[in-house]
Amino acid sequence: MIYTPFPMRVVSKRVEAPGVNTLKLEFVNQEDHEFFKANYHTGMFGLYGIYGEGESTFCVASPETRKDYIECTFRQSGRVTTTLANTDEGDIVTFRGPYGNRFPIEQFEGKNLLFIAGGIALPPTRSVIWSCLDQREKYKDVTIVYGARTVADLVYKHELEEWKQRDDVNLVLTVDPGGETPDWHDHVGFVPTVLEQAAPSPENTIAVLCGPPIMIKFTLAALEKLGFTAENVYTTLENRMKCGVGKCGRCNVGSVYICKEGPVFTAAEVQAMPQADL
Numbered sequence: 001m002i003y004t005p006f007p008m009r010v011v012s013k014r015v016e017a018p019g020v021n022t023l024k025l026e027f028v029n030q031e032d033h034e035f036f037k038a039n040y041h042t043g044m045f046g047l048y049g050i051y052g053e054g055e056s057t058f059c060v061a062s063p064e065t066r067k068d069y070i071e072c073t074f075r076q077s078g079r080v081t082t083t084l085a086n087t088d089e090g091d092i093v094t095f096r097g098p099y100g101n102r103f104p105i106e107q108f109e110g111k112n113l114l115f116i117a118g119g120i121a122l123p124p125t126r127s128v129i130w131s132c133l134d135q136r137e138k139y140k141d142v143t144i145v146y147g148a149r150t151v152a153d154l155v156y157k158h159e160l161e162e163w164k165q166r167d168d169v170n171l172v173l174t175v176d177p178g179g180e181t182p183d184w185h186d187h188v189g190f191v192p193t194v195l196e197q198a199a200p201s202p203e204n205t206i207a208v209l210c211g212p213p214i215m216i217k218f219t220l221a222a223l224e225k226l227g228f229t230a231e232n233v234y235t236t237l238e239n240r241m242k243c244g245v246g247k248c249g250r251c252n253v254g255s256v257y258i259c260k261e262g263p264v265f266t267a268a269e270v271q272a273m274p275q276a277d278l
């Protein structure tokens with residue numbers, strides 16, 4: 001079952017930012033849906049494909065609290081993503097998964113949560129965010145720091161607006177210098193700088209950090225300065241993958257197979273990997 005692609009029907013397509021789309025997919029077969037419901041947890045990923053075109057790896061961007069469908073958000077970059085981006089409502093695509101490990105959100109209960117995301121890496125973070133917000137009473141303060149190069153590059157704009165309106169979520173938005181528009185009233189600056197200015201307390205706080213490697217590197221340094229320990233910072237790795245199930249050897253770092261043992265790791269675990277540059 002784990003190797004078999006599920007046929008999935010495109011229910012809707014949303015343009016998030018230039019070249020970035022979200023597909024909402026529903027299961028064609030009840031049996032596949034039951035398998036997904038029994039096995040999916042936030043942080044896991046899948047291989048999304050089109051028959052005859054190939055597969056691409058994306059996280060499952062929808063939360064584990066909403067398993068009636070799968071959402072994926074991806075940047076159009078090559079053959080598979082272009083074909084996926086050109087699908088229409090009713091078209092059939094494939095999904096292989098859910099693979100990998102998960103964010104241990106039950107261990108986050110009773111703690112403050114700090115989510116930090118950069119650019120197109122909001123989708124994995126968004127999956128954890130909604131998984132926690134859908135059970136809001138289990139967690140203490142929730143802070144979300146999200147940055148993109150420009151205002152146009154911010155994804156899930158409708159959800160950012162929703163989080164901004166909520167009084168139980170502290171949303172800190174930023175765009176890189178020069179990426180602002182005349183009507184931009186949030187921060188201007190790189191994520192690590194804006195994070196340091198916001199200065200969230202490390203006391204009883206778990207941080208979830210997803211973004212491009214350069215952002216992760218500098219944001220980890222900022223978190224350390226704020227007093228966070230590497231054991232309390234979770235991230236997900238985005239190594240190139242092919243099989244997704246520990247067979248092809250495409251994704252491994254030393255003896256660690258990111259597709260099986262990851263993609264979710266604490267910063268301490270990543271720092272212990274060979275060639276870690278964090």
Ligand SMILES: Cc1cc2nc3c(=O)[nH]c(=O)nc-3n(C[C@H](O)[C@H](O)[C@H](O)COP(=O)(O)OP(=O)(O)OC[C@H]3O[C@@H](n4cnc5c(N)ncnc54)[C@H](O)[C@@H]3O)c2cc1C
Pocket residue numbers: 057058059060072073074075117118119120121123124147148149153174175176189190191192210211212213214215218235236237238263
């Ligand atoms: C866990 C994970 C899951 C992913 N899942 C998907 C997926 O589902 N679909 C998909 O298409 N891709 C996915 N990706 C792909 C990945 O996010 C992007 O390919 C890559 O991270 C670049 O994104 P970007 O170009 O939007 O970032 P950029 O827009 O280049 O940067 C985003 C932010 O990083 C900060 N930053 C940038 N440069 C610096 C610097 N020099 N110093 C300090 N801060 C800096 C800035 O604040 C900026 O706002 C995933 C990545 C990760 C890590």
Ligand code: FES
Pocket residue numbers: 240241242243244245246247248249250251252257258259260
């Ligand atoms: S993707 Fe094949 S071993 Fe990990």
